[in-house]
Amino acid sequence: EAGVTQSPTHLIKTRGQQATLRCSPISGHTSVYWYQQALGLGLQFLLWYDEGEERNRGNFPPRFSGRQFPNYSSELNVNALELEDSALYLCASSLGDRELTPLHFGNGTRLTVT
Amino acid sequence: DQQVKQNSPSLSVQEGRISILNCDYTNSMFDYFLWYKKYPAEGPTFLISISSIKDKNEDGRFTVFLNKSAKHLSLHIVPSQPGDSAVYFCAAGSSNTGKLIFGQGTTLQVKP
Numbered sequence: 001e002a003g004v005t006q007s008p009t010h011l012i013k014t015r016g017q018q019a020t021l022r023c024s025p026i027s028g029h030t031s032v033y034w035y036q037q038a039l040g041l042g043l044q045f046l047l048w049y050d051e052g053e054e055r056n057r058g059n060f061p062p063r064f065s066g067r068q069f070p071n072y073s074s075e076l077n078v079n080a081l082e083l084e085d086s087a088l089y090l091c092a093s094s095l096g097d098r099e100l101t102p103l104h105f106g107n108g109t110r111l112t113v114t
Numbered sequence: 115d116q117q118v119k120q121n122s123p124s125l126s127v128q129e130g131r132i133s134i135l136n137c138d139y140t141n142s143m144f145d146y147f148l149w150y151k152k153y154p155a156e157g158p159t160f161l162i163s164i165s166s167i168k169d170k171n172e173d174g175r176f177t178v179f180l181n182k183s184a185k186h187l188s189l190h191i192v193p194s195q196p197g198d199s200a201v202y203f204c205a206a207g208s209s210n211t212g213k214l215i216f217g218q219g220t221t222l223q224v225k226p
Contacts, residue, residue, distance in 0.1 A: 004157070031212065033212070033214075035216075041218070042203065042216045042217060042218040042219055043158070043203065043205075043216040044216075045213050045214065045215065045216075048212040048213060050212065055212050056211055056212050056213050058213070090157050090158070092157075102148055102160040102163055103148075103160070103214060104160060105150075105157030105158045105159070105160075106157050107155070107156050107157045108157050
């Protein structure tokens, strides 16, 4: 069974630019989650999508946005990049919000803003 | 407001001994708790979970204990192996928010 896949693995952008990160969930999983892990910090919840809808959002500014496609893949967009957006962005998937099931993570996209 | 805390940033144990990792939480609405292991340059890997209706869950060498009155959970690894050396995160959530809150992580080193 293929795991959660994220692309690209590394992304280098300049301040003010936009970044787009992509995620494909495990087959059969309908929920996708995005987390940010900045250097020296834990995993901070960003967004939760289920069945194409945004279900919950963490304490991040509106320039962090995303969407989930009909095939349940997802993308995270970060507009007007700032230096402190440099972090590892992790995507996770799960079977959905009807059950308490564990999240399965991809290996992340390392975003560097210069 | 850190709702999930791992107060020990690091832990070192000898191979074959027990590793005990601890985690405290503040939100009484949490009803689902998990432990993840993370190696450098990889995403977190799910280890074991427990729902609030239980106080213990076991899977091989890994056992998670939940003390709801103390808002405390722990992960026991017995016996510890060098391959267990990694960062361990505890996470807590409630089924109606879909949001897992992670602790800061504890780096476990198992010495041969």
